Amino acid sequence: VQIENNSVAISVLRAGLGLMDGVQQLIPNISFGYIGVQRNEETAEPENYYEKLPDLVDKNVFILEPMLATGGSLSFAIETVKKYNPKNIHALTVISAPEGINKIKENHPDITLVTASIDEAENHRDLDIYISGKYRTLKNKDLLPWPGFFINYELKNGEILLDYFHSSNLILCNVKKNDEVIVVTYDKDNFFYEDDILDLTIN
Numbered sequence: 001v002q003i004e005n006n007s008v009a010i011s012v013l014r015a016g017l018g019l020m021d022g023v024q025q026l027i028p029n030i031s032f033g034y035i036g037v038q039r040n041e042e043t044a045e046p047e048n049y050y051e052k053l054p055d056l057v058d059k060n061v062f063i064l065e066p067m068l069a070t071g072g073s074l075s076f077a078i079e080t081v082k083k084y085n086p087k088n089i090h091a092l093t094v095i096s097a098p099e100g101i102n103k104i105k106e107n108h109p110d111i112t113l114v115t116a117s118i119d120e121a122e123n124h125r126d127l128d129i130y131i132s133g134k135y136r137t138l139k140n141k142d143l144l145p146w147p148g149f150f151i152n153y154e155l156k157n158g159e160i161l162l163d164y165f166h167s168s169n170l171i172l173c174n175v176k177k178n179d180e181v182i183v184v185t186y187d188k189d190n191f192f193y194e195d196d197i198l199d200l201t202i203n
Contacts, residue, residue: 006087007060008033012077013050014181015174016064019092023062030062035080037073046076056084063089066183067165067172068096068115071103078108090114095165095172119166144193147173147186156199175200 009023010016013036024030036050061081065074074091081089089111091104096115104113147164154160160176164186171186177200184190184202192199 006058007031007062008054008056008086009062009064010035010053010077010081012037012063012065012073015066015183018066018183019064019094023064023092035077037076039072046072048076048080051080053081053084056081056086058085058087061086061089063091065091066094067174068093068100068104068113069163069165070097071100071107074100075103075107078104078111082108088112095119097165144186144188144191145198147171150198153198156197159200161198 007027008031009020009027010033011020013034020032031054033053033056034050035053036048037046038049039045040047063074063077063081065077068074068091074093078089078091089108091111091113093113093115095117096113097119101113101115101118104111147161150161151163152160155175162174162176162181164171164173173184173186175182175184184200190200190202192201
């Protein structure tokens with residue numbers, strides 16, 4: 001990828017914020033923009049809740065989205081950026097599922113997708129975990145419950161687990177905490193599970 005001075009990095013809020021420092025180290029004079037994408041509760045389609053962008057005409061645009069699962073949010077962000085006539089678009093991700101890659105290739109064959117890892121999403125569920133009523137019960141106490149059981153549930157201290165992405169090496173979660181969305185590795189360093197209650201242990 002040829003990196004020129006005339007570049008803009010756009011974070012897909014809020015997970016994309018975690019990639020901004022690395023991009024700025026590579027391109028110190030880069031400009032930044034932000035697109036907030038959320039799922040419409042009635043249609044289940046992505047929609048824009050925030051947009052703050054510099055001039056994108058004839059610019060090299062890098063869209064930052066760490067987790068590419070189904071591709072809905074990233075595809076929506078790309079479509080938004082295209083309205084402003086950039087020179088080119090590169091989407092930068094950390095982990096991508098084949099489903100998401102195929103969606104981006106189908107919807108936006110004219111952009112470049114760069115990812116650090118390609119892996120199947122949600123294919124390796126723990127067989128020792130089951131659901132009973134509204135509670136999640138874990139047979140093996142040495143394991144954390146599968147995070148999919150807690151999507152949109154309020155955790156012990158009021159945080160909301162919004163979504164997650166599973167790779168062969170790790171699980172990343174988007175968690176709403178104090179009106180901010182943070183990306184957290186789903187492991188026993190950050191989460192604690194006891195008596196059907198999941199607790200986020202980081203400050």
